[in-house]
Amino acid sequence: MQAFYNALIVISVFLQASQVMGHGFVSTFSVVGGKSYAGNPPGEGTQHDPSVVRQVQSKTPVKGVDDPDMACGTGAKPALLAADVNPGDTVAFSWRGGTGESNWVHEKGPIVTYMASCGSVPCAEFDALKAKWFKVADLMQKPDGTWYMADVMHQGSAIEVKIPSTLAAGNYLIRQEMIAIHLANTIGGVEIFPSCTQLKVGGSQTGKPDASELVSFPGAYKADSPALFIPEVFEARHKFVVPGPAIAKIAGGKGGSVPTSSPTATTTKAVATETTTSSTASTSTAASSTSSPVMNAAKPPSTSTASQATPKPTTIRKCKRKRSERIAKRAASVVAIPSPSSNEAPSSPPLPHRSHARHSHRALRRFEHGSHAVLGRRT
Secondary structure (H helix, E strand, O other), X not given: OHHHHHHHHHHHHHHHHHHHHOOOEEEEEEEOOOOEEEOOOOOOOOOOOOOOEOEOOOOOOEOOOOOHHHOOOOXXXXXXXXXXXXXXXXXXXXXXXXXXXXXXXXXXXXXXXXXXXXXXXXXXXXXXXXXXXXXXEEEOEOOOOOEHHHHXXXXXXXXXXXXXXXXXXXXXXEEEEEEEOOOOOOOOOOEEEEEEEEXXXXXXXXXXXXXXXXXXXXXXXXXXXXXXXXXXXXXXXXXXXXXXXXXXXXXXXXXXOOOOOOOOOOEEOOEEEOOOHHHHHHHHHHHHHHHOOOOOOXXXXXXXXXXXXXXXXXXXXXXXXXXXXXXXXHHHXXXXXXXXXXXXXXXXXXXXXXXXXHHHHHHHHHHHHHHHHHHHHHO
């Protein structure tokens, strides 16, 4: 019990510390091997330097999946610049806690990245609520069960994402979100931190995502989906689910439409997406039921077989009784001594031959044994 209270104290202290420190934002966006861009700290009245990262007005999370701030973060404003990238480039997001004074403060939850075309206008003029997003990457747990988000918290690691190698040239938003799930045991408890960065993709590629792979924010997530409402969030063996659609085919995924009710479709990085949970579970269950050996219990014999195999007890008693009577008669004939008449004095009987005596002795023993057996059954 004391351990339970100690755990509650630790959790309480952690949650209070995270509230004091704030949560966080993208402090730096980099093109690996190229240029880096600083992100502006969140908050009204903070200095708004030219950047490619859209500035959020609060370091607090978005708490409702239907909130318009799901698009690019709390009160996000368009940035002034756009980062130049090419198809196949790798970009990196560095997240910091609070207003930049500490590491990111959460260690458990998905890190999901989307992209959306700004169309024919520069992204600085584009309304993110009109964007149609396709997923390009997601990160959950490593094979050892630890979270990639924990590396951001403990080591200050940047999250790298590859721009699809066949993506058509144009203006794009790239949206990365950190989803902290430590409060996901209640509906609406997850803390979502979206951030949008403005890009200008060069090159001569013409690839585009399928229309069925596009989603909107808000709209892509459901508060009670298994990815965001997790009653078993603190159970070590719980299999977590990636929110949203599958990674788009243009980004190396299997694609597929967004689930509307029950999950169905692909896996990414050995972790099921929200579209695959139920189908994967049913497939694995079916496989185990057919491949695993099943021990068949021996069937009990039928009533008719048992009655035929078991002799009738009445027959046994009759046979043994008759045999005992025969033995008794034989013994009596061998050892019987004639009784003297009332007028005659008793005389000594003739001694039997030695062989007759042995025979009589054996007969008496058989007689006594048989008689006891019969009497025992009658009682």
